[in-house]
Every structure is written in C-alpha cells, then in structure tokens.
Amino acid sequence: MTQQLDEIDDEVVEDPIVQSRADVSELLAILSQASDAPTEFDAAAAPFSSEEVDFSTDAWIARVADVQGWLRLDEPLRLQSTEEFVRSLAGLLGFRDVADVISGPGESPHLTLVGLDRLRDRAERAVRLQQLFLENYEGDGGTRETATRNWVAAWEDEEDDPAENLTPAPVSAKAATWRINEFVEAAKAGRLNLAPSYQRGDVWGTGARQILIESILRGIPLPSVILLKPSGGAGKPYEVVDGKQRLTSILRFVGKHPLAIETVAEADRAKPGNNLRELFANDYPKFKRAWKGLFGEPITASIEEKYFFPFKLRTDVRGLAGEALEPLRGKYYTQVKDNLIKVADDAVTVGDVFEGFSEYLVPIIVYNRATHAQIHEVFNLYNKQGTHLNAEEIRNAIFHELELTRAILVAAGDSDPRIPIDSVAPSLVDDWDEIGILQETLSAYEFGTSRYRRTKVLSWIIATLLGEKQSDNLPSTARHIDNLLQRVQNDPRDPLREAVALKDLFCLISDAVDFHAGHAELWAPVFRDGGAGTKWQELQLVGSVLGVAIAAAARPGDFEELCLAHADALYSASKSDAWRRPEKTQTKTQWEYISRVARSIIEIVEVDPQQAAESLRARFGSSGVDALLSVTGDSPRE
Numbered sequence: 001m002t003q004q005l006d007e008i009d010d011e012v013v014e015d016p017i018v019q020s021r022a023d024v025s026e027l028l029a030i031l032s033q034a035s036d037a038p039t040e041f042d043a044a045a046a047p048f049s050s051e052e053v054d055f056s057t058d059a060w061i062a063r064v065a066d067v068q069g070w071l072r073l074d075e076p077l078r079l080q081s082t083e084e085f086v087r088s089l090a091g092l093l094g095f096r097d098v099a100d101v102i103s104g105p106g107e108s109p110h111l112t113l114v115g116l117d118r119l120r121d122r123a124e125r126a127v128r129l130q131q132l133f134l135e136n137y138e139g140d141g142g143t144r145e146t147a148t149r150n151w152v153a154a155w156e157d158e159e160d161d162p163a164e165n166l167t168p169a170p171v172s173a174k175a176a177t178w179r180i181n182e183f184v185e186a187a188k189a190g191r192l193n194l195a196p197s198y199q200r201g202d203v204w205g206t207g208a209r210q211i212l213i214e215s216i217l218r219g220i221p222l223p224s225v226i227l228l229k230p231s232g233g234a235g236k237p238y239e240v241v242d243g244k245q246r247l248t249s250i251l252r253f254v255g256k257h258p259l260a261i262e263t264v265a266e267a268d269r270a271k272p273g274n275n276l277r278e279l280f281a282n283d284y285p286k287f288k289r290a291w292k293g294l295f296g297e298p299i300t301a302s303i304e305e306k307y308f309f310p311f312k313l314r315t316d317v318r319g320l321a322g323e324a325l326e327p328l329r330g331k332y333y334t335q336v337k338d339n340l341i342k343v344a345d346d347a348v349t350v351g352d353v354f355e356g357f358s359e360y361l362v363p364i365i366v367y368n369r370a371t372h373a374q375i376h377e378v379f380n381l382y383n384k385q386g387t388h389l390n391a392e393e394i395r396n397a398i399f400h401e402l403e404l405t406r407a408i409l410v411a412a413g414d415s416d417p418r419i420p421i422d423s424v425a426p427s428l429v430d431d432w433d434e435i436g437i438l439q440e441t442l443s444a445y446e447f448g449t450s451r452y453r454r455t456k457v458l459s460w461i462i463a464t465l466l467g468e469k470q471s472d473n474l475p476s477t478a479r480h481i482d483n484l485l486q487r488v489q490n491d492p493r494d495p496l497r498e499a500v501a502l503k504d505l506f507c508l509i510s511d512a513v514d515f516h517a518g519h520a521e522l523w524a525p526v527f528r529d530g531g532a533g534t535k536w537q538e539l540q541l542v543g544s545v546l547g548v549a550i551a552a553a554a555r556p557g558d559f560e561e562l563c564l565a566h567a568d569a570l571y572s573a574s575k576s577d578a579w580r581r582p583e584k585t586q587t588k589t590q591w592e593y594i595s596r597v598a599r600s601i602i603e604i605v606e607v608d609p610q611q612a613a614e615s616l617r618a619r620f621g622s623s624g625v626d627a628l629l630s631v632t633g634d635s636p637r638e
Contacts, residue, residue, distance in 0.1 A: 016113055016312075016315070016330055017112075017113050017116065019300070019301075020113055020116040020117055020120060021053075021055040021060075021116060022050070022298070022300055023120050023300060023301040023302075024053065024116055024119055024120050024123060025050040025051075025053035025055075025060075025063075026050045026300060026301070026302055027120065027123035027124055027126075027127055028048075028050070028053050028063050028064060028067055028123060029047075029048055029049055029050040029052070029053065029063075030127050030130075031044070031067040031070045031071075031123065031126055031127060031130060032044040032046075032047045032048050032063070032066060032067050033047045034070075034130055034133075034134060036133075036134065036137055036144065037069060037070070037133075038069070038133060038144070038147065038148035038151050038152070039144055039145060039148045039583060040069060040072075040148065040152075040583050040584045040585070041068075041069030041070075041583075041584070042069070044066040044067055045066065048063055048066070055110065058082050061079075061082060061085050061086075064077070064085075064089065064119075065077055065079060065085075067126075070126045070129075070130055071122055071123065071126050072126070072155050072586065073089075073092040073093075073586070074092055074586040074587045074588055075092065075586060075587075075588045075589075077089055077092070082109065083109050086098075086102055086109045086110065086111060087102065087109075089111070089115075089119070090102060090111065090115055093115065093118045093119060093122060094118065095115070095118075100112075100114070101114050101115030101118075102115070113315050113330070114315050114316055114317070117314060117315050117316060118316060120206075120301075121205070121206070121207040124205045124206060124207065125205060125207070128205065129151055129154050129155060132150065132151060132154055133147050133148070133150070133151040134147075136150045136151070152585065172367065172368040173365055173366060173367045173368065174365070174366055174368065175224075175363065175364070175365050175366075176363075176364050176365075176366065177361040177362060177363050177364065178225075178361065178362050178364050179357060179358065179360070179361060179362070180216070180250060180353060180354050180355075180358075180360065180362060181354065181355045181356060181357070183225075183247055183250065183251075183362070184250070184251065184254060184256050184354065184355055186237075186238065187247075187251055187256060187257070187258055188256060188258075188261075190237060190258070191237045191238060192237055192238055192240065192247070193237040193238065193239045193240060194240050194244055194247060194248060194251075194258075195244070204245045204248070204249065206301060206305075206311050207314075208245070208249075209245075209248075209249035209252065209253070209311060210311065210312075210313055210314045210319065211314075211319070212246060212249045212250075213249065213250070213253050213313060214313065214314065214319045214320055216250075216343075216353065216354075216360065217320065217325060217328065217341060217343065217350065217353070218320070218325070218343075219342075219343045219344050219360065221363075222246060222362050222363070223243075223246075223363075224242075224243070224362075224363040224364060224365050225240070225242065225243030225246065225247065225362060225363070225364045225365075226240070226241040226242035226243060226364070226365050226367070227239065227240060227241065227243075227364055227365070227366045227367070228241050228366075228367045229366050229367060229368045238366075241367065248308075250354065251308075252304075252308050252309070252310055252311060253310055253311065253333050253354070254310070254333050254354045254355060255280060255281060255284060255309070255310045255333060255334070257308040259307065259308040260280075260307055260308040260309050260310075263307045263308075263309075264276055264277055264280045265277065267291070267294075267295070271294045271295075274290055274294060276290060276291075276294075281334070282334055283334055284309075284310050284332045284333070284334045284335070285332060285334075285335065310332050310333055310334075311332075312330055312331055312332045313328055313329055313330060313331055313332075313336075314329065314330070315329050315330040316329075324339070324340065324341045324342060325341060327339060328341075328350070333350070333354070336350050337349060337350045337351035337354075337355075338350070338351060341353070343358055343359070343360045344358065344359040344360045344361075345359070346358055346359045346360075392452035392453075392455050392456045392459070395459075395478075395481065395482065395485065396409060396452070396455070399485040399486075399489060401489075402485060402488055402489055402497070403425055403426075403427055403497070403499075403502060404485065404488055404496050404497075404502060405485060406424050406425045407424075407425035407427060407428055407502055407506060408455055408458050408459050408462065409424070409425075409452075409455055410424045410425045410428065411425070411428065411435055411436075411438045411439070411458060411506055411509075411510075412438065412439065412442055412452075412454035412455040412457075412458045413438070413439030413440075413442060413443060413454055414452050414454055414455045425502075426499070427499035427500075427502040427503050428502065428503060428506055430503065431503055431506075431507055434507055434510055434511075435503075435506045435507060435510045437510055437513075437514055438458070438506070438509065438510050438513055439454075441513050441514060441517045442454040442457065442458065442513070444517060445517065445535075445536040445541055446535040446536065447535065447536050447537060447538050447541065453538075456477075456538075457538055457541065457542060458509070459481045460477055460480075460481060460538075460542050461509065461542055461545055461546060461549065462484070462505070462509065463480050463481040463483070463484045463624070464480065464542070464546055464594070464624050464628055465509075465546060465549055465550070465553075465616065465623075465624050465625070466484060466496075466505075466616060466620055466621075466622050466623065466624050467480055467481075467483060467484045467622070467624040467627065468622050468623065468624060468626075468627060469624075469626065469627035469630070474587055474588055474591045474631070475587070476587050477587075477590070487622075494621060495619075495620050495621035496620060496621065501619065501620055501621075504619055504620075505619075505620055508549065508552060508553065508556075509549060511552055512545060512548045512549035512551075512552045513545060515548060515552075515559075515560050515563070516544065516545050516548045519563070519564070519567070521567055521571065522563065522567055522570045522571055522574070523544065523570075523571070523574050524571055524574040524575040526574075526575055526580075527540055527544075527574035527575065527579050527580075528540060537581065539581055539585060539590060539593055539594065540579075540581060540597070542594050543593060543594035543595075543596070543597030543598055544574075544597055544598075544601065546594060546597075546598040546628065547597060547598040547599075547600070547601025547602055548563065548601065550598060550601075550602050550607070550609060550612045550625055551563065551601065551602055551605050551607045551612070553612040553615045553616050553625075554602075554607040554608055554609070554611040554612035554615060555607055555611075556615075559605075559607070562605045562606070562607065563605050565605075566604050566605050566606075569604045570601065570604055570605075573600050573601075573604060578596060578600065579596075579597055579600070581593065591631045592631055592632060594628070595628050595629060595631035595632040596632050598628060598629070599629050599632055599633065609625050609629060612625050613625040613626055
C-alpha cells in the first residue's frame with residue numbers, strides 16, 4: 001500500500017508552483033463573491049470559481065483584474081498586454097527587479113513561485129479585510145461609507161483598541177524562560193490551553209506565521225508569552241493569556257498542534273495500515289500525497305488552516321538569507337529539521353531549535369493567582385500592547401533620539417502632558433506661546449487624535465515641505481516621513497539638529513496652520529469633508545496647509561494679506577472638481593491630489609514657488625517644494 005501511495009501523481013504536492021497557483025485561485029475566487037464593495041471601487045462584475053483562475057492560459061489575468069480593488073494596490077494594473085500586466089503586478093507587489101519574478105518568454109510571461117507567494121500573501125490579507133468590511137457594512141446601522149473608512153484604516157494599520165480600566169487588586173506573577181520544546185511538550189501533554197474563553201480567534205495569516213518562524217531561525221528573540229498558572233489542582237493546563245498566535249504558529253510549523261494531532265489520529269483510525277501518523281510526523285509532503293490518495297482531496301492552504309496542519313516557509317528572498325538558511329526556503333519542517341544552522345551563537349539543527357535543547361529561549365511571565373475579572377483585564381492589557389504598532393508608534397521609538405521627532409510629538413499634542421516641554425523639546429520652549437497653538441488647532445480640525453493621528457499629519461506636512469525627491473518612485477506617506485528623519489539622523493551637521501532651525505520651522509508651521517484654521521471663509525464645506533463643513537479629512541487638510549505654508553515661506557511678511565486678497569478665488573477653487581477628494585487614496589493618487597491643491601493655492605495667491613524653495617533651503621537645509629509640484633507639472637527649477 002505504501003508503495004502505491006508513493007506512486008500517486010499529486011501535481012499539487014510535487015510542484016510548488018501548482019500549489020501556489022491553487023492557493024491564489026482560491027483566494028481570488030473568495031474575493032469575487034462579495035456583492036458589496038468599498039466606495040473606492042465597484043464589486044466584481046460577476047463572481048467566479050477558483051477553476052476559472054486558469055494559470056495555464058492568460059485567463060487568470062482577467063480574474064486578478066476583477067478583484068484588484070480588494071487587493072488595494074497603489075495604482076491600476078496595466079491591461080494593454082499580458083507582459084505589461086505581469087510587470088505592473090510584480091512592481092505593485094513590491095519587487096524592484098521584476099525580472100526576478102517573471103518567467104516565460106515573449107508575450108506569455110507568468111509569475112514565478114516567489115511572485116505567486118507574494119500575491120497569495122496580498123490576497124490572503126485582502127480576504128481578511130474584506131470580511132471586516134462586510135461585517136461593518138452588514139451590521140446594525142452600517143453604511144458603505146463607514147465600512148469603507150474602517151477598511152481603509154485596517155489597510156493602513158491605524159485601528160486602535162479601546163482603553164481598559166484595570167482594578168487595583170494585586171496580581172502574583174513571575175518571569176522565567178522556556179525552550180521552545182517545553183511549549184511543544186506542554187501542548188503534547190495537554191498542559192497548554194491555547195483558547196481560553198477570553199482569547200480572540202486565530203487571526204494571523206500564513207505570511208505572519210512564516211515571518212515568525214523565520215525570525216526564530218535567524219535567532220531574533222520573541223516577546224514574552226503570558227501564561228496563567230492553573231488553579232484547582234494538578235493536571236490542569238496553563239492558560240495562554242498572550243502569545244496564542246506565536247505558539248499556534250510554532251506548533252503548526254512543527255506539526256504538533258493538538259487539533260492537528262487529533263485530526264491525523266482520526267484519519268489513521270479511519271484508514272488503518274497506511275502509517276498516516278508516522279508520515280505526518282516525519283514526511284509531511286508524503287503525508288499530503290497519502291491524504292489525497294485516501295480521501296480524494298488535496299491538502300491546500302485552506303485545508304491546512306482548517307486542520308491546523310503544518311505550513312511551509314516562504315520562498316521570498318526577504319525571509320531567509322545566507323548559506324545555512326537559504327536551503328530552508330519553501331520547505332516544510334520535516335524536510336529541513338536535520339539542517340544545521342546557527343542560533344544564539346550555537347550550531348544546532350532546525351529540529352534542535354524546536355524540539356531539542358538549543359540555547360534559544362523564550363521569555364515567559366507566569367501569573368500564579370488572579371481572579372476571573374483580572375484574567376480578562378490582563379489579557380486586554382497585553383493584547384493591546386501586542387497590537388501591531390502603526391507607523392507613527394514605530395517611528396517615535398526608532399527616531400526618538402532626534403529632537404525633531406520629539407518636537408513633532410509635543411507640538412502635535414501627542415506627548416505625555418505630565419512631562420515638561422523643556423525636557424522633551426527644549427528648542428521650542430522660548431516660543432511655546434506661539435508654537436503651542438498647534439496642539440489646540442490640530443485637535444479642532446476633528447480628524448481624530450487616537451494613535452498619534454495629529455503627529456502623523458504634522459509629520460506629513462513637514463516631510464513634504466522639506467523632503468527632497470530621492471527617486472522617480474513616489475514613496476508612501478510613512479516612507480516619506482522616515483526618509484527625512486533618516487537623513488537628519490545620519491548627518492550630525494544637518495540644520496534640523498540645530499535649536500534655532502527647529503524653533504524657526506515650528507513657528508513657520510504654526511503660523512501657516514493658525515491662519516489656515518482661522519479663516520474658514522477660504523475653504524468650502526464640500527472641500528473639507530464632503531459637506532459637513534467643520535470636520536476636516538486628512539488629505540484635504542495636508543494639501544491646503546502645504547499651499548499656505550509654501551506661501552508663508554515665500555512671503556513671510558505678507559502671505560496672510562495675499563491669501564485674504566484672493567479669498568473669493570480660493571473658495572471658488574475649493575468647490576471645484578479639481579479639489580474634490582479622489583475616491584481612491586493610494587500612494588500615487590494622494591501625491592497627485594495634495595500636489596494639485598498646493599499648486600492651485602500658490603498660483604491663486606501669486607507667490608513664486610522658487611522663492612519658497614530657496615527660502616526653505618537657506619533656513620532648513622532642504623526643500624520639498626520642487627518634488628511636490630513636479631508630481632502635477634514642471635517643478636520650479638524647470
């Protein structure tokens with residue numbers, strides 16, 4: 001029987017490209033099923049099945065194009081030809097050299113395994129966020145606009161969890177470290193409860209799980225796992241308060257997840273004599289072939305998710321690099337557990353890291369005593385801390401040594417109000433009466449204050465005003481801000497390290513924002529947020545503040561008089577279609593929009609953008625005026 005199973009022709013198992021194509025087909029088909037879509041695009045004309053995503057012909061191209069709105073790529077895919085489409089898709093998936101992810105000569109190129117895997121990652125996330133959109137839209141009181149806003153925020157990773165109030169009662173806890181094999185053995189012995197009542201479901205996708213395993217194989221330390229010690233007698237399992245996604249990923253990777261073991265045991269009892277348990281533990285690809293032969297269905301990615309079966313490592317070069325780690329790409333644990341690698345300065349096998357006695361240790365915190373209410377409170381605390389940090393939170397940590405970063409934080413009103421300004425951004429103290437107005441003004445715009453929203457907008461304005469163009473590619477907002485801070489961090493002589501320049505910069509921004517907010521008659525309500533008139537949306541705010549700030553840089557003595565002299569023209573322009581917020585807000589459309597609005601303002605008030613650029617360079621060492629205006633036309637230098 002075993003010999004017969006070895007001879008089963010399972011193309012999905014034998015050819016990883018075929019398997020990846022099957023996974024992508026399944027995900028694209030799911031995306032096509034929704035009859036409702038965000039306001040940024042229309043739903044697919046008609047749902048299709050995974051079989052219609054045919055990679056043996058060019059039929060798959062139309063299917064990807066049908067659901068590209070759900071994939072939320074930075075710009076529309078090019079449909080002029082197969083080659084144009086594949087090249088544009090590869091570029092939008094983040095590959096700099098598209099030749100690395102395209103196979104096939106002439107007019108029939110296709111994505112390679114690496115390209116397919118990255119498309120699968122994108123589609124997998126799209127499916128999860130599609131479900132979020134539908135839940136918001138179909139819920140009580142849900143609207144398409146509200147669901148769209150939540151969907152966009154999820155893509156931009158700016159969602160926040162509500163704060164939780166902790167009770168003052170003490171909790172007994174201790175810190176320790178475990179080897180990974182201790183978690184594996186605890187799960188095997190039934191001493192690890194991965195799903196206590198207060199835990200959320202399995203929300204990580206395959207991509208996130210793969211990255212975690214790659215981190216371990218590279219020796220990167222993991223965050224603490226939070227356990228609650230069982231009460232009521234010996235033999236009860238530890239409850240996993242925080243770290244469920246990490247432990248689930250590890251247990252799945254090594255094929256030791258309790259639910260997977262149970263499923264395989266049931267299959268072995270149903271089909272005795274086929275060594276399913278042994279194959280699952282020692283040769284997972286062969287197990288997949290046996291499963292198909294015995295049960296008539298291939299084990300796809302969705303089946304692996306359903307039964308908590310193992311997943312393979314990424315084929316992407318972004319994951320594992322180096323002589324020892326490259327051979328692990330695209331492989332399952334059973335295929336590489338004997339491979340020798342170096343972790344924690346210790347030469348060990350992959351199997352030693354996960355099931356042996358390597359020096360790789362995971363920090364844990366064990367709560368010895370806690371009430372049922374405190375269990376929920378502790379979980380919410382660590383779950384909030386474990387939420388993916390957004391770009392502003394990460395940026396504040398990475399660049400916090402720079403006073404520019406801290407100055408943005410305090411000027412935006414997002415720093416701890418209990419900490420004196422002179423200990424956060426001493427350069428701003430002397431002119432704080434003027435600069436401090438920014439805090440109240442940014443809040444009054446009503447675009448939100450959670451998770452450093454004001455810091456993001458202020459950083460965006462400063463980076464666009466001073467960030468010079470680095471390449472022909474338009475950077476995302478986060479990358480654009482990071483580029484400016486990285487420049488300042490790398491050059492100890494950068495003007496933006498000097499107290500005088502920082503004070504000058506924030507006085508300029510404060511003057512521009514104060515004037516912008518103080519003259520509502522310049523901005524039509526339909527421009528601000530679509531008609532309500534008081535609450536500003538970020539994109540409109542950034543574009544119009546930049547226009548005013550460029551005018552202030554060019555004509556610091558009379559920019560206010562110039563703007564007021566052209567108030568009617570500014571108001572009329574803000575009502576026009578040219579200033580209407582784009583339906584899609586990806587990187588390219590954002591740049592085009594803020595460029596168009598800023599350019600229109602400086603043309604209406606008749607200031608010289610070249611004069612503004614020269615002033616900014618003289619005062620702060622750089623100017624982003626050229627780069628901004630070149631998006632929608634010739635830059636001042638040209």
